[in-house]
Amino acid sequence: LWRKKLFDSRWMLWVLMLAFPFPYIANTAGWLTAELGRQPWLVHGVLRTSEGNSLNVSAGNVWFSLLGFAGLYSLLSVLFVALILVLRSISGALVTILVVAIANIWTHGIMGAAGQPFTILAMLTPIIVMVVGVADAVHVLSAYRRSEGGRRDRIAAALSTTAVPTLLTSVTTAIGFLALLTARDVEMIQVYGLYTALGVVLAWLATMVVLPPL
Numbered sequence: 001l002w003r004k005k006l007f008d009s010r011w012m013l014w015v016l017m018l019a020f021p022f023p024y025i026a027n028t029a030g031w032l033t034a035e036l037g038r039q040p041w042l043v044h045g046v047l048r049t050s051e052g053n054s055l056n057v058s059a060g061n062v063w064f065s066l067l068g069f070a071g072l073y074s075l076l077s078v079l080f081v082a083l084i085l086v087l088r089s090i091s092g093a094l095v096t097i098l099v100v101a102i103a104n105i106w107t108h109g110i111m112g113a114a115g116q117p118f119t120i121l122a123m124l125t126p127i128i129v130m131v132v133g134v135a136d137a138v139h140v141l142s143a144y145r146r147s148e149g150g151r152r153d154r155i156a157a158a159l160s161t162t163a164v165p166t167l168l169t170s171v172t173t174a175i176g177f178l179a180l181l182t183a184r185d186v187e188m189i190q191v192y193g194l195y196t197a198l199g200v201v202l203a204w205l206a207t208m209v210v211l212p213p214l
Helices: 010-018 022-037 059-087 090-113 121-146 151-182 187-209
Strands: 041-043
Touching: 059 090, 059 121, 090 121, 090 187, 121 151, 121 187, 151 187
Parallel strands: none
Antiparallel strands: none
16 A cells, blocks of 8 residues: 555455444454353353343333334434435445434444433434434535535535535524423423433534545
C-alpha cells in the first residue's frame, strides 16, 4: 500500500475480496470457544449456567427482544439495498449507514451515561433515528451530486442548500416526540420520547459533521 502498487496487484485484490468472510468466522469461532469453554459456568467459580436464568424476564420479553433485533437488522439490510438502488453507489450507501450508526451510538451512549435502561419501547428509538438519518444523508448526497466545481465547492454548496431545511425537519420531528413528555404517569413513554427526540437531532448533527469528510 505504501508503495502505491496495491491497485495494480491483481492477485492481492482477489485475495482481499475473497477474505471478507474471515473476520466473521474468526469472531464467531472466538465466541464459541469462550462460551463453550467456560461451561458449566457463566461466571467461573461464581455463577453456574443452570443458575443464570432471570425470574424477572419472561419468555414473552425474550421473544419480543429477539424479534425486535431481527426486525431491526432486516430493516437495515433492506435499507442498504434500497440505498444502493437510489444512490446507485455502494460507497454512498455504506456512508449513509455509517452516519446512521454513529447517530445511534451517540444516542444510546448518552442513554447509558444517564443510567437509562434499554426498555422494550426504547427499541423503537434506533429505527426512528435510522429513518431520519437516512433521509438527511440522502438529501445531502443528492445535493452534492447536483453541484458543480471542486470537491470542497460541491460540499459547501450541498450543505448550504440542505442544512437549514433538514434542521427544521429534525427540530419539528423532535418537538413531536418531546410531546410524549406530557405522559406523566408512564415514565417509559417519557424516556422514549426524550431520547428519540435527542436521537433525531443527533442524526442531523452526524449528517452535517460526519458525512462531509467522508
